[in-house]
Amino acid sequence: MAQIGAIQALAARSVSKVRVLLTAALLCLAAPPPVTAQTPVQTASVASARVMPEATRIAAARLGDHGDKTRFVLELTRDAPFTILAEATGVAVEMEAALDAALPPAKGLVRAVSVRPGVRAGHLRLVLTTTGPVRVLLAEVIPPRDGMPPRFVMDLAAGQSGSGTGGFSVLTPASASTLKPPVPKEKPKPPLPMIVIDPGHGGQDPGAIAVGGAFEKDITLAMAKELRRQLLATGRYRVALTRDRDVFIPLRDRPALARTKGADLFISLHADSITSRQVRGLSIYTLSEKASDREAEMLAQRENQSDAIVGMDLSVQSADIASILIGMSQRDTLNQSRRFASLLLKSLDPSIAVLPGPLRSAGFAVLTAPDVPAVLVEMGYLSHSQDAKLLGSDAHRKRMAGSLLRAVDGYFGR
Template sequence: MARRANHFVLFSALVACAAALFCLTPAAVVAATAEPAASAAVPVAASFPTVSDARVAGDDKQTRLIVDFDQKVPLRAFALADPYRVVIDLPQINFRLPKGAGEDGRGLIKAFRYGLVMPGGSRIVLDLTGPVKIAKTEMLDPANGQPARLVIDLETIDRDAFVQALRTADSVAELRPTVAGAEATAGVPRGAPTPKVERDDPRPVVVLDPGHGGIDNGTQSADGVAEKTIVLDFALALRDRLVRQGKFRVVLTRDDDTFIPLNDRVKIAREQSAALFVSIHADALPRREGDAQGATIYTLSDKASDAEAQRLADAENKADAIGGVNLTEEPTDVADILIDLAQRETKTFSSRFAQQLMKDMKTATRMHKRPLKSAGFRVLKAPDVPSVLIELGYVSNKADLQHLLSEQWRNKTVGAVAQAIDSFLSRRLVSAGQPG
């Protein structure tokens, strides 16, 4: 394979040293087959519990969240800092809440979001105004014509008390009450299995990364079309196109509406010894910042190429906070040096692919006035995998949104991206086969 042939012994040693510090918990992954997925969404099983309503009451001293279920479920609740959040882990749930639920909070809860975080597991994340104590968590039986209910009471505390609570009793024991009549963690998933690596298949691996998913909607259009759905549809179509070509193995970081932490996306690419990692997104500008149009291709850089690139990177890098996961500590200074050395060659290949991608995409879709940019996206930080992030367009722009929802546009643009991947990897394979 071209990637392996191009790496020399010192480079491999450096990557191996950095890997232990760089890699995180495993995430779900789906290897492509010749058959397309039946649906872009996780099937809704009738047996899954259903949430029908959620409401917040109280003030800035004490606040209560009440969630209506059609049956009792086990749960686990805990708090996180910076930003302050309360996370409620649940088995897989059908969320059938009214439109706009969670957008407006009250008291200690600024807002809340909910969704699937992995097959078999859902999550509710409460965004808080400050540090809190989880005073009570109960799952109540249905009674007197009322449904089963989750009731969680929050009380304001100071920062020192909050930090101390996190440090004691298995880090968050005081903030994780058990559910009456059931063990709090029963039925709550602990993590997805490590994907199998096909060592006997010599074809280069292309990892496609549809952004966001599950609890993380990404950007949304004015009429509520979510970025996570747009980019998943595009990634599935691109996967199918590449599989039909037969030249590559194609792996998706997600093939359904599931939340995958940023660093797990990177780890999938590294565990699969990927020759290329392509993260797929769609941007949106806040109304006060005017209008913008067209696709943009990003590569990794410590310094953003402009203010808009920095804004986008900052927004995308908050995905793990949105999902409620603990953010990983940054590598040590030694690991930084090792990773920087390993990334030098990788950055060169990433830049070459970005140039090829721009050349092919501009034949199929409108490009941004500055189509090539760079910023510090965490999802592009694999030290040994050439990586780019594509912003297909702006859901905040009417013309772009019309394209993003068009099957005809999608097919044409998918073809251009597939052509760029083929051209780039074919050249690397030829180069790897030449005598040094």
């Protein structure tokens, strides 16, 4: 722990403009030389250097690929405190030492090792450029034993930083000339609910075409953006869109994105078209293996065809949905989806026309994230002239998004 003290003392001298890029739980087992009481802000290495004038030398440097981790080892002539730094391109070790060894070639997660002067006089910085984001699993100096010299050892694993617990981080941007202590731990607040909005169709898949010529893909995108605007304006939610421009997204990537984003709710927006031009109104769908009715079944078939337009096989097997539904019932996902669907129906602006029996279910491919409550909203029929006109209007879009916001608020108990 004295090692941590030394690094924090060093860090306490720092000033500004430093980003924390990496949270690594570090085990520091080395026993550093004592820090004198007169120089409380000095690092142990600086203090000890006065007592022991010979500098630490790095006699050998090597990388080892151990499959799930990459190990970086420095053989030292004697113990030396070190600092781990996040670099834009990887991670660095800063140490008061002189380099006598050749730098090792690329191995494992490390694409290159380079050296440059450290932030402070007499220090050097060994920069490990990595193949992608890495986590520091361990960094320590192993004391000499069995005739082996002291060794600095650092283990890297692939992955984002930020999941460390109880550790500290001393981190600078690549060009920083200062060091900074770890950001004081705040009480972790539960993150705001994440709403993923899925504007149906896009790119080569226009979706339904309105009587006036408008495309479903544009109507859904405009609605998704308005809903995002209204949700974010409350400050109560985080929002992600499966697409925010006119681009094709395969059906399965949509629920996959909801899971990646850690969605608490998934709302897929559509506007259907059918041959009967008299039918109008909004309807809301949840996932089921067997469709609630013939119309819902036909609708799910139409919506699930999206990928076929670009020549992908995306048939959703009934067996797939059956097994997903089992997972959903274990997680209560389906009940939550239905709860949101009925809240939405109650929250609708009175001006919005509703299809008879508006709460329905069918095997929609976009609703298959097993742990994310999800609904598909058919906002109206583009084959109906009045619905088509309304869905293209700003005022109606605001009312529709407002209705969805009320339902989201109700769902999260706001």
